[in-house]
Amino acid sequence: MIELYSPLDSLKSGRWFKLICGASFQHLPAIRSLALAYTLAGVDCVDVAADPAVIEAAKEGFAIARQIADAANQGNRPWLMVSLNDGEDPHFRKAEFDATQCPSDCPAPCEKVCPTDAIAFSEMVSGVIDARCYGCGRCLSACPENLIFARSRVSTPETILPLILQPEIDALEIHTQAGNFRHFQRLWKEIAPRSDRLKLLAISCPDSPDLLDYLASLYELISPLSCPLVWQTDGRPMSGDLGKSTTYPAIALAQKVLNSGLPGYIQLAGGTNQHTVSVLKKKGLLGRVAGVAYGSYSRKQLTPLLDRLEAQSLADGNKPYLECYPDLLWQTVALARESISQIKPSLSS
Incomplete structure (x- = not known):
């Protein structure tokens, strides 16, 4: 009980x-x-x-x-x-940078240190995914080129x-x-x-x-x-x-x-x-x-399960609603x- x-x-x-x-x-x-x-x-x-x-x-x-x-x-x-x-x-800031300025051989440590996968380099998106960023600032110090700044x-x-x-x-x-x-x-x-x-x-x-x-x-x-x-x-x-x-x-x-x-x-x-x-x-x-x-x-703690929800709902053509997947919920x-x-x-x- x-x-x-x-x-x-x-x-x-x-x-x-x-x-x-x-x-x-x-x-x-x-x-x-x-x-x-x-x-x-x-x-x-x-x-x-x-x-x-x-x-x-x-x-x-x-x-x-x-x-x-x-x-x-x-x-x-x-x-x-x-x-x-x-x-x-x-707490009230976002990371920001121009990905076109990044060297082509950069190992992208900013992407690796981001705890919310808010930085990506792909055909779909290149740079900061604004909605995912919560301002922790870890990417600012990780960037070897000092290209990343904070927008408050x-x-x-x-x-x-x-x-x-x-x-x-x-x-x-x-x-x-x-x-x-x-x-x-x-x-x-x-x-x-x-x-x-x-x-x-x-x-x-x-x-x-x-x-x-x-x-x-x-x-x-x-x-x-x-x-x-x-x-x-x-x-x-x-x-x-x-x-x-x-x-x-x-x-x-x-x-x-x-x-x-x-x-x-x-x-x-x-x-x-x-x-x-x-x-x-x-x-x-x-x-x-x-x-x-x-x-x-x-x-x-919950991110791996929420990532699974996002992937599963995308594969099913559904909205990422947790209640629609009782096991995951x-x-x-x-x-x-x-x-x-x-x-x-x-x-x-």
Whole structure:
């Protein structure tokens, strides 16, 4: 029997699990499948880009999951979160280059290091597949010719207001960093009058010497808040799929914010992977932190199955809808549940 928690109950009990689809990730079939599989697996929140098409894809995944879960009389809809930024941020960028400038004998290390197959050289496409790129930046340093650059974007009121007004948007996450107070203040001015619609506000910030003072100033600015507040400690951004060591900066930063006594829930991100929960247990932090968000690690776990879905649906002449392939669907859900069960042990039963 699977024990289910509402997102708020999970937050309060330290069992919160958030899936980060990526603030710049716009591959709609993958987002739909991720939302579907992780919803059936028991995720609490799905965080997506501030893109209407991406939001619709996630909502479609939720809707299909709800149909399947209702048939089995189980399941809760996770909260849908949209990520915004108040300034330049690595999560809000895309790689870009002119493939015609690449030397013909280049071994294409950029293609090899890309975790989402967002770089390809073929007759069909040559260069960056924009929708697949989530801005990790690994290709920038891999290019021996320094031909690759990053194209950034910053959230504007024109994009924010329509998103906040959508009833399906449960939560917002604002990416910021120490020194951005005026930028955050301008963004919050647009959000504040409508913040009573939210079920959750998350603020994501990397470490810096002035971090705690900066977070305290943000808390003073946004108070009083009508919904729960989560501090997302972004230890090593977009690195969870690289290895065990990446989880330590995320845990160290969470402990730093936790020890400060700032009001609000603490949730890890940036470098989180299969080792994170076990390290939290060893340090006696599991339960003291509200939960963990997984991005590149969780997406990578499901990528082989989603690639099989894409290939099979293409061969069959179908749309890449995971629910049309029950074997693949439940394999994908099982993998997602395996990740979630680290922090929700009852889901492993």
